[in-house]
Amino acid sequence: MRFVVTGGGTGGHIYPALAIARGLEERFGAEIHYIGGTRGMESDIVPKSGFPFLPIHLEGFKRSLSPSNIKVAWRAARGVAQAWRYIRQIRPAAVVGTGGYVCGPVVLAASLCGIPTLIHEQNALPGITNRILARFVDHIALTFEDSKKYFTSKARTKVTGLPVRPEILLKDRRASRDKLGIPEEARLVLSFGGSQGAGSLNRAMAGLFKSLHGEGAGHCGLPGKVHFLHVTGPRQHKEFMEGLDNSGILLANNGNITITSYLYDMPDALAASDLVICRAGAATLAELTVLGLPAILIPYPYAAGNHQEYNARALESTGAALVIRDADLSGDILFSNARRLLGDVSRLAGMAESSKRMGKPRALEDILDCVQIILNN
Numbered sequence: 001m002r003f004v005v006t007g008g009g010t011g012g013h014i015y016p017a018l019a020i021a022r023g024l025e026e027r028f029g030a031e032i033h034y035i036g037g038t039r040g041m042e043s044d045i046v047p048k049s050g051f052p053f054l055p056i057h058l059e060g061f062k063r064s065l066s067p068s069n070i071k072v073a074w075r076a077a078r079g080v081a082q083a084w085r086y087i088r089q090i091r092p093a094a095v096v097g098t099g100g101y102v103c104g105p106v107v108l109a110a111s112l113c114g115i116p117t118l119i120h121e122q123n124a125l126p127g128i129t130n131r132i133l134a135r136f137v138d139h140i141a142l143t144f145e146d147s148k149k150y151f152t153s154k155a156r157t158k159v160t161g162l163p164v165r166p167e168i169l170l171k172d173r174r175a176s177r178d179k180l181g182i183p184e185e186a187r188l189v190l191s192f193g194g195s196q197g198a199g200s201l202n203r204a205m206a207g208l209f210k211s212l213h214g215e216g217a218g219h220c221g222l223p224g225k226v227h228f229l230h231v232t233g234p235r236q237h238k239e240f241m242e243g244l245d246n247s248g249i250l251l252a253n254n255g256n257i258t259i260t261s262y263l264y265d266m267p268d269a270l271a272a273s274d275l276v277i278c279r280a281g282a283a284t285l286a287e288l289t290v291l292g293l294p295a296i297l298i299p300y301p302y303a304a305g306n307h308q309e310y311n312a313r314a315l316e317s318t319g320a321a322l323v324i325r326d327a328d329l330s331g332d333i334l335f336s337n338a339r340r341l342l343g344d345v346s347r348l349a350g351m352a353e354s355s356k357r358m359g360k361p362r363a364l365e366d367i368l369d370c371v372q373i374i375l376n377n
């Protein structure tokens, strides 16, 4: 049995696609073919995952009127033809797409060839590709209940949640803390932007560290012992460290602050955390909720259609997270909110419970069940 999996652009579309690909392989003993764009991150990430990668040449349209859109339209037509050829050659039992513009021609070609199709939507405010594809597909798997209203086609919908990498579910808090050197009695606050880091969050964290500076290791003006683990993002690391230096913040004097440019062991860091401060990308939120972690979310305000704000508000509305708008963000605001939460153990526990209730540890299994349904029809 063969399946085509497609989805791309950024990690937020690719990692769920890879989790589903792995699940299809295991449940159906299937052969997976991943079709992705040559310009998206999938051309780098998917080959490393071991799945055969079939590239198509596509790029996104500029939102404004631009002569370069003529070139883009020509490439799009060629991309559609390429997708069509792949689908005719592979003749998959079904095609699963996770959004991003590459998903459009692939899922469309499959649907026109009469092959069963399923799309997964990661965000509370669905992306444009998935909204268009909704009219052609057999099944739509959703991360958020809230996004159901945007899909009025006849396709079946099911709220499955977003499948997370298996390691996220397997970590042990104590072992992860030992690995990261976090003392048992300290609470860990983890902060990071998306996979690229976030400039405004970095500035606010620098402000927060400034407020803590001088309070002495392990105390830092916060209730109890608190350890900070901050991820700057690879491209902003140097600037961030220089900024701290210029402000006279010597990390060596604060045994409770760890700064890193990127976390390859994110599953360990999440398992060890008590509070997370981050953006509101859908994959990140799925990880927080599957583990039941309370969070302060600062949605990225320039995400398409401001969809991170919708993602974040979905968590806020259940009490799982507190939301600070990027425009309101400052070191003082972050510091006072973190201090308030860390000082209110029962509120933090309530947030953790609400977060856990939103988590969907069975997301992958449910998506695979949906695939089974479209195969049976």
Ligand SMILES: CC(=O)N[C@H]1[C@@H](OP(=O)(O)OP(=O)(O)OC[C@H]2O[C@@H](n3ccc(=O)[nH]c3=O)[C@H](O)[C@@H]2O)O[C@H](CO)[C@@H](O)[C@@H]1O
Pocket (backbone or CB within 6 Å): 010, 011, 012, 013, 015, 122, 123, 192, 193, 194, 195, 196, 231, 261, 262, 263, 264, 266, 279, 280, 281, 282, 283, 284, 285, 287, 300, 302, 303, 304, 307, 308, 311
């Ligand atoms: C700017 C933008 O438009 N971002 C979108 C993009 O996010 P993006 O592609 O950044 O994906 P997410 O924010 O959803 O996830 C980031 C992933 O990177 C991991 N990570 C991050 C930092 C690190 O140091 N180590 C690490 O492993 C996180 O654990 C998570 O698994 O796709 C998502 C899914 O469609 C959307 O919801 C986001 O709004």
